[in-house]
Amino acid sequence: MTEKPSLVLVPGLLCTADLWREQISAFENQYSIMVADHTKDDRMPAIAARFLASAPPTFALAGLSMGGYIALEIVRQAPERVTHLAIMDSRPINDTPIERQRRQDFIKLVERGKTFKGVTETLLPMLIHPSRLTDDILTERIYKMAEDIGKEAFIRQEKALLEREELTGILKDIQCPTLVLAGAQDALIPPQIQREMAIEIPTAVYTEIPDCGHLPTMERPEKTTEIMRIWLAR
Template identity: 45%
Template sequence: MEEVQTSLVLLPGLLNDHRLWAHQADALSDEANVQIADLTRDSSIAAMARRVLEESPPQFALAALSMGGYVAFEILRQAPERVSRLALFDTMASLDSAERAATRQGLLELANRGRFIGVSPQLMPRLIHPRWLDSEVSATVQQMAVAVGKEGFIRQQQAIIDRPDSVPLLEDIRIPTMIVVGAEDQLTPVAEAHLMHEKIAGSRLEILPQCGHLPPLEEPERTTALLREWLGQRPAPEFVYTL
């Protein structure tokens, strides 16, 4: 009997598109049916999650980065039985601090007034490790932001601002979970990864040295290797949902 190939759904972050996961989608196609979700069309995390579920197979492995992690948590609220395993990259379950929430609101207001320049030179060092500035990595980050555009940014930023607190959900996650974070991530601190690791039973934590907020672009080979190992991990019996 022919073995059924795993389905893998990849969720990008704010101002990211399919290019974020391009290396992984190509490299993992030998052992998984890979699809990269479009998270630019909806203005709430709940709507993004519903659309992913509508466009995904009945059961799938789920890997997500940053804003995509917020959507992943919502997918687990809406249809936990459909997710076989979870990989969380540079995201957090907690709500924003007051300072960060104010920054998001300010950026949203600027965009609504017509000012949107994608990822500014001032923001780029907060997204990626300094060794990748003025490289193909930074060029890809800017290209993705331009492609998502002003209206997509407004929808995504509003969704992030309005998202629910996912910390209470963490102790209910009972599927194989891997948490990955860049050691130099300035947007989602390593402390947030430790929090998720502590609360998700049996989870695995990987901290990538000399890496910022975007491991799939900054460390594509390492990210792919981690996902390949995670895909091959057999769940313990108590981690299997009954459909």
């Protein structure tokens, strides 16, 4: 029997494998699926190196948000091992000063607090389309992922994001079939930034999902899966 090709999925900040639940279900018969762990290290190179140490020899790689930053770092360290690359609602550039300050404030707030809520009601509008804010099933899944990640891992993740290198310089050298996917109403990472990234990657196809925020795999799972299927067939 032929061994199935590998598909690696990298979650975003405060996200677990549940971010990819529908895609895992859709692809598990065709692919050997692995969800990368991004909770143990506080530097991007270390997160990528830890993953690569236990990863299959070659694999298709998809990352969303923080997962996109990690995916690019994996490509920087081991481009020959990545057969396909999908970067979703992410970017190769560093945070703005305002975004850096927001991360530092979150770390201080969490370090001082006795309880950890992760994603609060005030943060939710940054993550999903306004029309989904009353979708209790979706919002509860988002809250549960943050709760499962927990306080200590969240602080490590934020520190890794604060210290990450800009990776614009590697984009021109990416040779594998690449998908850049954006929610058209992503409030965290404007689609324009994602389009600009796609232009720099010689093999990239850029796609936007309408009526969708920062989490297309959960907000528009069927459309996301359809786009991924086309990407993986390239």
